Amino acid sequence: PIIYCITPTYWRYVQKAELTRISQTLKLVPNVHWIVIEDALEKSNLVRNLIAESKLIATHLVAQTAPFEKLKDKNPKARRHRGVEQRNAALKWLRDNLTLGKDKGVVYFMDDDNTYSIKLFDEIAKVKKVGVWPVGLVGGLNAEIPIVHSETGKVTGYKSGWLPNRPFAIDMAGFAINLDLILTKKEANFSYEMAKGLQESEFLGYFTTKEDLEALADLCTKVYVWHTRTETPKIFGTVPGLEV
Numbered sequence: 001p002i003i004y005c006i007t008p009t010y011w012r013y014v015q016k017a018e019l020t021r022i023s024q025t026l027k028l029v030p031n032v033h034w035i036v037i038e039d040a041l042e043k044s045n046l047v048r049n050l051i052a053e054s055k056l057i058a059t060h061l062v063a064q065t066a067p068f069e070k071l072k073d074k075n076p077k078a079r080r081h082r083g084v085e086q087r088n089a090a091l092k093w094l095r096d097n098l099t100l101g102k103d104k105g106v107v108y109f110m111d112d113d114n115t116y117s118i119k120l121f122d123e124i125a126k127v128k129k130v131g132v133w134p135v136g137l138v139g140g141l142n143a144e145i146p147i148v149h150s151e152t153g154k155v156t157g158y159k160s161g162w163l164p165n166r167p168f169a170i171d172m173a174g175f176a177i178n179l180d181l182i183l184t185k186k187e188a189n190f191s192y193e194m195a196k197g198l199q200e201s202e203f204l205g206y207f208t209t210k211e212d213l214e215a216l217a218d219l220c221t222k223v224y225v226w227h228t229r230t231e232t233p234k235i236f237g238t239v240p241g242l243e244v
């Protein structure tokens, strides 16, 4: 199957570094199609050139976050949704351009700032409907993990330091969904209406139940992806004419 990796991205000083890292990870993976969606009005040359130079099979889209949502950045208490519009644009692209039954693949939401082991993609390739695995450095623990019954291999709950009673206490980086399901459930999208931190739960709810999850990465005993976040550098000047 082709692994469709959906990456929202936006301009900030570390953008090129993040996209370089993630694109070079993807170079080590067979059968990927990278879908990059800029949070912008127009495609930037920086992203366009980076994708072209990567020589990955890729699709470049734009979708801007609604101004009312971006405004929440000014209020330190109001954490806003990130990546909503961009992931929806990618889902629309998949539904408009791929054919149920003919195109075979798995869809993975791959944020631009996380750290991905190439081992993860062997797990993603195994997904039949919806696969899950631990994510390191998120949810207030060293890892957020689905709890798996050792004999049945079924997910029975979640270990998370943050809202462990969510229907699916899983970060965006901790699951992948078969393309057939994405193409079938056309109504499944992300939304600003969803409660803070419940994007993943509400989205997964369109496709599966806890009992149906496929526990990957050695029955969720291995960490192959980390929710790293890059420090914002203090930049007080720029070198003219240099793209960083």
Ligand code: UGA
Residues within 6 Å of the ligand: 007, 008, 009, 010, 038, 039, 065, 080, 081, 082, 083, 086, 110, 111, 112, 113, 171, 172, 173, 197, 199, 227, 229
């Ligand atoms: C966590 C989750 O890991 C994200 O998948 C989820 O979207 C996010 O929370 C959320 O609360 O909405 P976090 O590290 O806080 O992640 O989010 P970011 O990494 O800052 O953003 C997620 C993705 O959206 C990234 O690929 C980022 O480049 C993109 N993004 C972020 C935009 O396209 N526009 C923005 O203004 C901010």
Ligand code: MN
Residues within 6 Å of the ligand: 111, 113, 114, 227, 228, 229
């Ligand atoms: Mn992040």
